[in-house]
Amino acid sequence: MGEEEGLRQAQLLDTMFVRGLKRKCFDGEEDIEGTLAGFKAIPSYNLQRQSLLDMSLVKLQLCHMLVEPNLCRSVLIANTVRQIQEEMTQDGTWQMINTQNAGHASLDRLVSTDILCRSSREQTEAKHSPGYSTFPKDFEETQSQDSSEIMSAVSSGQAPRNLQSNMWEMESPQENRGNFQKSLDQIFETLENKSPNSVEDLFSEVDSSYYDLDTMLTGMMSNTKMGHCDVLETFPSQTTTNSNSNCKSDLNELDHIVEILVES
Amino acid sequence: MKIVATWKKKSLERANFFSASKWHCKQELKLMFKNNLFKAADIISTVEFNHSGELLATGDKGGRVVIFQQEQENKTQAHSRGEYNVYSTFQSHEPEFDYLKSLEIEEKINKIRWLPQKNAAQFLLSTNDKTIKLWKISERDKRPEGYNLKEEDGRYRDPTTVTTLRVPVFRPMDLMVEASPRRIFANAHTYHINSISINSDYETYLSADDLRINLWHLEITDRSFNIVDIKPANMEELTEVITAAEFHPNSCNTFVYSSSKGTIRLCDMRASALCDRHSKLFEEPEDPSNRSFFSEIISSISDVKFSHSGRYMMTRDYLSVKIWDLNMENRPVETYQVHEYLRSKLCSLYENDCIFDKFECCWNGSDSVVMTGSYNNFFRMFDRNTKRDITLEASRENNKPRTVLKPRKVCASGKRKKDEISVDSLDFNKKILHTAWHPKENIIAVATTNNLYIFQDKMN
Numbered sequence: 001m002g003e004e005e006g007l008r009q010a011q012l013l014d015t016m017f018v019r020g021l022k023r024k025c026f027d028g029e030e031d032i033e034g035t036l037a038g039f040k041a042i043p044s045y046n047l048q049r050q051s052l053l054d055m056s057l058v059k060l061q062l063c064h065m066l067v068e069p070n071l072c073r074s075v076l077i078a079n080t081v082r083q084i085q086e087e088m089t090q091d092g093t094w095q096m097i098n099t100q101n102a103g104h105a106s107l108d109r110l111v112s113t114d115i116l117c118r119s120s121r122e123q124t125e126a127k128h129s130p131g132y133s134t135f136p137k138d139f140e141e142t143q144s145q146d147s148s149e150i151m152s153a154v155s156s157g158q159a160p161r162n163l164q165s166n167m168w169e170m171e172s173p174q175e176n177r178g179n180f181q182k183s184l185d186q187i188f189e190t191l192e193n194k195s196p197n198s199v200e201d202l203f204s205e206v207d208s209s210y211y212d213l214d215t216m217l218t219g220m221m222s223n224t225k226m227g228h229c230d231v232l233e234t235f236p237s238q239t240t241t242n243s244n245s246n247c248k249s250d251l252n253e254l255d256h257i258v259e260i261l262v263e264s
Numbered sequence: 265m266k267i268v269a270t271w272k273k274k275s276l277e278r279a280n281f282f283s284a285s286k287w288h289c290k291q292e293l294k295l296m297f298k299n300n301l302f303k304a305a306d307i308i309s310t311v312e313f314n315h316s317g318e319l320l321a322t323g324d325k326g327g328r329v330v331i332f333q334q335e336q337e338n339k340t341q342a343h344s345r346g347e348y349n350v351y352s353t354f355q356s357h358e359p360e361f362d363y364l365k366s367l368e369i370e371e372k373i374n375k376i377r378w379l380p381q382k383n384a385a386q387f388l389l390s391t392n393d394k395t396i397k398l399w400k401i402s403e404r405d406k407r408p409e410g411y412n413l414k415e416e417d418g419r420y421r422d423p424t425t426v427t428t429l430r431v432p433v434f435r436p437m438d439l440m441v442e443a444s445p446r447r448i449f450a451n452a453h454t455y456h457i458n459s460i461s462i463n464s465d466y467e468t469y470l471s472a473d474d475l476r477i478n479l480w481h482l483e484i485t486d487r488s489f490n491i492v493d494i495k496p497a498n499m500e501e502l503t504e505v506i507t508a509a510e511f512h513p514n515s516c517n518t519f520v521y522s523s524s525k526g527t528i529r530l531c532d533m534r535a536s537a538l539c540d541r542h543s544k545l546f547e548e549p550e551d552p553s554n555r556s557f558f559s560e561i562i563s564s565i566s567d568v569k570f571s572h573s574g575r576y577m578m579t580r581d582y583l584s585v586k587i588w589d590l591n592m593e594n595r596p597v598e599t600y601q602v603h604e605y606l607r608s609k610l611c612s613l614y615e616n617d618c619i620f621d622k623f624e625c626c627w628n629g630s631d632s633v634v635m636t637g638s639y640n641n642f643f644r645m646f647d648r649n650t651k652r653d654i655t656l657e658a659s660r661e662n663n664k665p666r667t668v669l670k671p672r673k674v675c676a677s678g679k680r681k682k683d684e685i686s687v688d689s690l691d692f693n694k695k696i697l698h699t700a701w702h703p704k705e706n707i708i709a710v711a712t713t714n715n716l717y718i719f720q721d722k723m724n
Contacts, residue, residue: 048611052557055615068367068393071455071474072505072524073620076561079503083557 046091053084286668286722287656290707291347293332293716308711310698314378314386317702320348320709321388322716323373327357329390329443331401348718352401354443357392369394375460377469379482387446389469393456396471398447398482406434452478452488459509465516472509472521479533491539492521492531507565507622514574522579526563530590546588548595558610558619566622571631572703578634580625583607585636585646600646600653603638605676605687618692626701637696640685641712642672658696658710658717669719 056077305326312321320332330353335346360369371392379387385402410432413421455473462469470491471478477492492509496502505524512518517533529542550559562582570577576597579586583604586596602623606613613619618639625636637643638655646653655672675684698711706721 049557052611052614059617068365068456070620072507072564073617075502075505076524076564076620079560080557083560 049084049088053081053088056081056084287708287719288668288722290718290720292660293348293718306714308698308714308716309372309374310376311700311709311711311716312376312378312388313700313702313709314388315380315703317704317707319351319378319386320700320718321376321378322709322711323356323376323390324714325370325372327355327359327371327373327392329354329356329373329376329388329399331441352441352443354399356390356397356399356445357395360394374457377460377462379462380466389460389462391457391460391471394450394453396449396457396460396480397445398449399443400446401441401443404440404442405436405438407437408432409435447482447485449480449485449488452480458507461510461519463511463516464514468516470509470511470519472506474505477506477509477519477521477539489537491533491537493538493540508568510568510570510577512574513570513572520568520570520577522565522568524564525560526565526581528565528568528577528579528588544590544593546593546596548586554607556610558614561614561619562610567624569625569627571627572629573631576631578625578627580623580636582619582621582623585625585634587634587648598648600634600644602636602644603642603674605674609687613692616692618695621695621697623695623697624699626699628701628706629703635699635701635708637699637710639692639695640690641694641696642674643696643699643710656719658712658715658719 059077060074060081305324305328307325308322309325310321310323313319314321318334320334322330322332324330331351332348333351334348337346356373357371359371361367362369369392373390373392375389375391377389379389381387385400388399388401390397390399409416410430412426412429412432413423415421449471453471453473453476455475457471457473459472460469461472467483468479468481471480471488472492475493475495476490478488479491480488492506494504494506503525507522507524509519509521512520518530519533520528520530522528526547528546530544530546531539532543533539535541535543550563565579565581567580568577575590577588577590579588579596580602583606584602585600587598587600589597610619623637625634627634632649633645633647635643635645641658642655643658644653644655655674656669657672670683673681673684674690675681675686677687680686694712696710696712700709702708708719710717710719
């Protein structure tokens with residue numbers, strides 16, 4: 001049933017996309033009719049763009065565990081994500097949908113923490129860098145950052161911009177800048193699969209975390225296909241995404257989230 | 265005067281290709297192995313005719329190669345040739361486990377390429393994600409009999425019982441086709457091999473993975489030259505991968521490779537050892553009216569094939585087939601829409617991953633018609649001269665031999681006419697990714713998920 005929902009959602013997005021794209025430029029070139037309709041379409045275009053972003057992130061995170069994921073597919077999805085990010089920062093809508101995303105980001109965290117934690121643990125072992133962050137934490141962090149930071153994170157060639165004061169300050173500003181990029185890189189590192197220092201560690205991680213992951217994933221997929229709107233409504237509105245204690249409060253909310261998943 | 269007459273005749277033939285041609289199903293070959301139960305390992309992953317067209321090789325997800333041979337018939341009817349029967353079956357690749365990365369290496373055969381025949385035996389290259397193998401397929405129809413020291417069943421005789429000597433002679437036996445691996449080219453690819461292509465010198469070949477292309481000599485397995493490397497120093501900067509590569513059919517120094525961004529690069533190996541700088545870059549500027557978030561994904565090239573003449577090359581991206589003149593880099597000379605009706609469905613196709621399907625394409629022997637697959641077991645042919653096209657279906661209903669295939673039509677929108685299929689009722693699980701055209705005749709091999717169809721054209 002979840003699949004049908006997901007398909008309908010995607011089909012809805014199909015029609016929205018066809019309309020929404022033609023109204024991408026909200027400038028004087030549009031006639032009045034178009035502009036009016038365009039204004040009506042603005043929230044829906046943003047919503048479906050956000051849905052596409054979420055869908056893409058889920059796709060990137062759910063890699064096959066035993067067989068190497070398809071590099072071409074991952075690169076194409078990652079490029080799509082970057083493209084959406086760039087457009088969102090240009091539109092200035094990155095901040096606007098911040099609160100909406102807070103809940104969903106926690107959802108992502110649920111999946112990716114387990115998947116990428118394994119690989120990021122490998123990375124930590126290989127690189128010995130204590131400040132290395134996992135993907136979802138980055139995602140939450142980047143949302144609360146200035147949009148210019150995202151720009152510089154996304155396109156590596158650009159000169160770094162001024163950083164707004166960041167309530168998070170989990171890491172140094174330089175690292176924050178590259179956070180989202182790093183998260184994508186992490187995915188590529190996972191794909192590249194640099195050999196860990198200890199093979200036994202690797203095997204032990206596969207054994208334990210995969211087993212837990214399986215149950216998580218099953219719960220996750222049915223939730224994702226419910227439609228992102230439904231998922232957003234499920235979560236209580238986050239108190240703040242800009243507090244230092246957010247990380248800890250999220251950890252406390254994990255139990256709450258798991259309860260919701262189990263119920264559904 | 266004579267020249268004019270010939271030209272006219274030829275153009276008449278071409279004009280009638282689709283109206284006069286009657287494609288019918290020659291055979292449906294089910295590649296099942298045990299208990300007639302369909303297994304995932306039976307999924308056909310590659311199809312390739314040899315240079316004469318007498319042999320047809322298929323590779324599947326289970327690492328097996330099945331070769332079919334065309335029966336030799338009396339050529340009483342010019343266009344009625346023999347059927348394809350199983351000639352040889354062998355396990356080319358086995359699943360492996362990469363202990364260092366804790367990952368399985370799939371045994372799925374990604375590509376098969378035949379070598380031209382030099383002696384009685386046939387040779388082909390088959391590859392999975394990591395390893396390429398050179399297989400020798402040879403026939404044995406005689407065996408020696410009359411050994412002095414061995415019985416017929418192989419047991420050794422007591423030498424003291426031998427009283428006379430005789431010379432062993434060859435006696436005919438049932439034909440046995442043996443496949444043996446002659447070379448194994450391994451450990452040269454970090455990423456997944458997507459293409460192999462044999463050079464026109466018939467001594468070297470290239471293998472391409474997502475980020476690198478290597479040049480091999482067929483005799484040497486412990487060494488290969490890296491000729492293209494697009495891996496960035498920082499994997500963070502990775503935005504483009506290699507999707508296909510092929511040697512030019514005539515120039516042994518020229519090859520092309522396509523990318524996930526819709527570009528094709530032609531390289532000349534004489535320019536430098538590492539061909540990182542292309543000689544030519546083929547890219548069509550994007551149509552701004554069609555721009556969407558999926559533009560890059562659908563521009564990703566899934567297959568590139570040179571024409572037999574070597575003057576053109578064909579590329580397949582998600583929605584179209586493009587023919588490029590090697591002398592013109594800025595745009596293709598011909599573009600054919602395979603299933604334009606899918607353009608409004610891209611988000612759904614992205615969600616169910618169909619947008620990442622890699623369709624192949626092929627030329628007919630005279631480079632006048634090109635063919636590629638689509639969904640719902642449809643495949644499409646485009647006549648380059650008349651600009652006409654046809655959609656046919658590879659399915660059980662068309663299986664009856666000599667039943668002429670009915671052209672199909674997809675209704676994109678609006679009122680659906682009789683016999684048309686609406687886009688929403690297309691089955692996206694039934695995809696034709698692999699097709700092959702006989703090098704000399706109008707015989708095509710079309711692979712559905714686990715069936716192989718052979719169609720032949722009878723022209724009146």
